[in-house]
Amino acid sequence: MSTRPAPASAWSVDDHRDRVEQLLRPLAWRAVDPAPMAEALGRRLAEDVRAPVELPVFRNSAMDGYALRAESVPTAPATLPLAGVIAAGDRGDRPLPPGAAVKIMTGAPIPPGADCVVPVEETSTDGVTVTIGQRCAAGDFIREPGSDVRAGQLLVPAGTLVQPRHIAALAAVGLTTLPVFRRVRAAVLTTGDELVPAGTPLAPGRIYDSNGIALAAALAANGAEVVSVEHSTDDPAVFREMLSAATKSADVVFTSGGVSKGDFEVVKDVLATLGGEFGSVAMQPGGPQGVSVIDGVPVLSFPGNPVSTLVSFEVFARPILRELAGLSAIPxxxxxxxxxxxxxxxxxxxxxxxxxxxxxxxxxxxxxxxxxxxxxxxxxxxxxxxxxxxxxxxxxxxxxx
Missing domain, CATH: 2.40.340.10 (MoeA, C-terminal, domain IV)
Incomplete structure (x- = not known):
């Protein structure tokens, strides 16, 4: 273990995290997408969503059973003539004859004249009549219109992270799209002549590039949309060209490698001349860090050792990205x-x-x-x-x- 103390000029962890958060916090006001319902899952609502209709839409049965007038059963048991069957999806607009009952399914509309439902478990029938085993009161097992939500009522407030339960309610009122914030679009750019893609033979002195896919996975797991994962050589012209391409499609770019004090620090060498700020954070691992704004896009530059890269992401980027995505804070x-x-x-x-x-x-x-x-x-x-x-x-x- 290195026992070297931190340089006197080193940034503190908290100061650098604040620097990163100040760069990324404006992304909270990114564009709003009218996303299809299936694509809104896990995204944050940009606006309040109100119910365009009431739920239930019409009076319907809460049980499989028999719809009737409560006054038709002054004492129980009582036997009533059957006046038909109403299934879910039927219009249910035929009035119930006085003194009769109609067989009804869960969710089926209550016919005019009926004011209660007796569950099937409390009845017996011969197909022509039905014997009601217990009395019912007006309103029993009937779902009234608007008893769940009224038209115009707030259904899901802005800022909510859309979960399956929200989608169920929003679909039930007939919505097909939701106003959600576009995910933070992130690009990953690894550097180093020594890196080769996984799956290719390793020549002497070469190692596999794990940082690209690891950063992409970390970003996706914390609410970002990864738009590109690329690798640059240590040629400054190649790196600058690839960075320019990344900033065209991303809200934030993450680089790994090339930020220390060696002879081939391509990220630091290029970005420092463009106004980037590089220094040492008083931490281990992950000391060398950099922040830049290139083409109006924040660029966070992490050291290239794999653990340093991931620890840097955990400490500096993950908290603010989760906040922007509407995800809970890290326990x-x-x-x-x-x-x-x-x-x-x-x-x-x-x-x-x-x-x-x-x-x-x-x-x-x-x-x-x-x-x-x-x-x-x-x-x-x-x-x-x-x-x-x-x-x-x-x-x-x-x-x-």
């Missing part, structure tokens, strides 16, 4: 450490851990390359910058991955 807990921890002075360390029996256990060391070990983690352990040693049993904050 955080305070739990005791199962193992002792050492941490570099002045750096806020984010270790990977797993919750076990009310405590959190480390699943790997602090190395920013330990991506396979990160797959075993379910939380990030947040070690404050002032803590250089924590004993087993010390309470720490963790956030769900």
């Amino acid at each position: 955080k807990y305070t739990v005791p450490l199962r193992d002792p921890v050492q941490s570099p002075a002045g750096r806020r360390q984010f270790l990977r851990g797993r919750l076990e029996s009310g405590a959190v256990a480390l699943v790997s060391g602090p190395g920013s390359h330990l991506i396979a070990a990160m797959a075993q983690a379910d939380v990030l352990i947040d070690i404050p910058p002032a803590a250089t040693e924590l004993a087993a049993g010390s309470n720490v904050e963790v956030r769900e991955l």
